[in-house]
Amino acid sequence: MSNWLRAQVSTEIKNPSRDLFDKALDDMGFVPDYSEKTVHGAYSFEASEPVDCVLRDKNSNALTTIGFTFNKVGEEIVLSVSGDFYNLRYSGQEFMKKLGMFYNHENARAHLEEQGYTIEEVEVKEHEIVMVGRMAA
């Protein structure tokens, strides 16, 4: 006997865990560089913006044109993305949706591993991630 439970989480990332944020970006093929505080556009005539980190391509280590800012809104820290998405497959909004998906996945994975599960399968599809964990009972 088993059952399915469906839940909804926010697609905005509020009060992000830096560890989960880094892991989610790693899943997407990026590494955040916290020493870089300005994101530049793909072309010299584009304005630069101050950010808290700029993404590097995980494989080439090249700086991308995407940066993140951790904004304090009331008592919450809200993550926002800025930059030039021209060279990527995603728009800024789609990029945040993907990041939210990977962030929630890494959050669930961390919780399951804390409970003693071994993650045996992870399948990344276009709009969802399927994860299977097992544990001896």
Added chain:
Amino acid sequence: MGEKRITVITKDTGEILTDRDGYHGSVCAKESELLMQAIGGHVVEQKFKPEYYEDGDNPVSVLQQ
């Protein structure tokens, strides 16, 4: 000695599905609910497996909105 198995499907809409095998339904639901709470979600629906197998062996397609 048995085995616990859990499937978690995370979607880019913020929707998360969990399936727990090997327990009575109410225990499955409780463990899944705790997972959802741990990651900041709120439960919107719970169904037993047969209802989600209307489309072959793919419970996801039934849930997509």
